[in-house]
Amino acid sequence: MKCPFCSQPESKVVDSRLGKDKDTIRRRRECLGCKKRFTTTERAEESLPLVIKKDGRRETFNPLKILNGLKKACEKRPIPIDLIEKIVNRIEQHFQEKGEREIRSSEIGEMVMEELHRLDGVAYVRFASVYRQFKDIQEFMNELNELLGKKGEAKKK
Ligand SMILES: [Zn+2]
Numbered sequence: 001m002k003c004p005f006c007s008q009p010e011s012k013v014v015d016s017r018l019g020k021d022k023d024t025i026r027r028r029r030e031c032l033g034c035k036k037r038f039t040t041t042e043r044a045e046e047s048l049p050l051v052i053k054k055d056g057r058r059e060t061f062n063p064l065k066i067l068n069g070l071k072k073a074c075e076k077r078p079i080p081i082d083l084i085e086k087i088v089n090r091i092e093q094h095f096q097e098k099g100e101r102e103i104r105s106s107e108i109g110e111m112v113m114e115e116l117h118r119l120d121g122v123a124y125v126r127f128a129s130v131y132r133q134f135k136d137i138q139e140f141m142n143e144l145n146e147l148l149g150k151k152g153e154a155k156k157k
Contacts, residue, residue: 001029001040001101003031003033003034003036003038004038005031005034005036005038006031006033006034006036008031008032008033008034010031010032010033011029011030011031011032011038012029012030012032013027013028013029013097013098013099013100014028014029014030014037015027015028016028016096016097016099019041023043024041024042024043025041025042025043025047025096026039026040026041027039027040027041027042027047027099029099047096047099048060048061048092048095048096049061049095049098049100049101049102049103050101050102050103051102051103051104051105051108052102052103052104052105053105054105054106058102061092061095061103063088063091063092066088066091066092066108066112067084067085067088069112069127070084070087070088070112070116070123070127071084072126072127073116073123073124073126073127073130074119074120074123077120077122077123079119079120079123083119087112087115087119090115091108091111091112091115094111095107095108109131112127112131113127113128113131116128117147121147121148124147125140125143125144125147128143
């Protein structure tokens with residue numbers, strides 16, 4: 001998204017809103033070079049960022065992948081599917097609104113962890129153990145204790 005005034009490629013998003021037909025997103029951007037502001041209209045699916053994987057490869061943002069990861073973590077837990085779908089929507093919307101062209105896959109992972117932390121302890125630990133690839137059982141236990149500690153505190157109040 002080049003600045004129309006000075007052709008500088010970097011800009012930041014100052015405001016986003018859905019277009020009239022809901023398929024487009026209007027963004028107010030500020031050029032990082034000349035600081036002038038301009039508006040862009042993007043199709044909703046185009047406004048999702050590319051995801052930079054650990055090995056540097058880029059892939060398109062795929063909500064289905066997040067959904068599958070969440071489903072796996074929540075398997076046999078008393079969690080309704082619409083709650084899981086809401087999390088996916090929140091994450092998708094978050095990155096749409098941020099309006100960045102590229103994000104790291106770890107940014108998605110961290111957000112999933114935050115959501116699961118609030119939702120269900122078992123699902124959280126399941127996801128974390130795969131995602132963080134705990135080096136040893138001690139690291140895993142530390143995480144678990146921290147989680148149980150927080151739960152205990154919440155109950156006392
Ligand atoms: Zn400019």
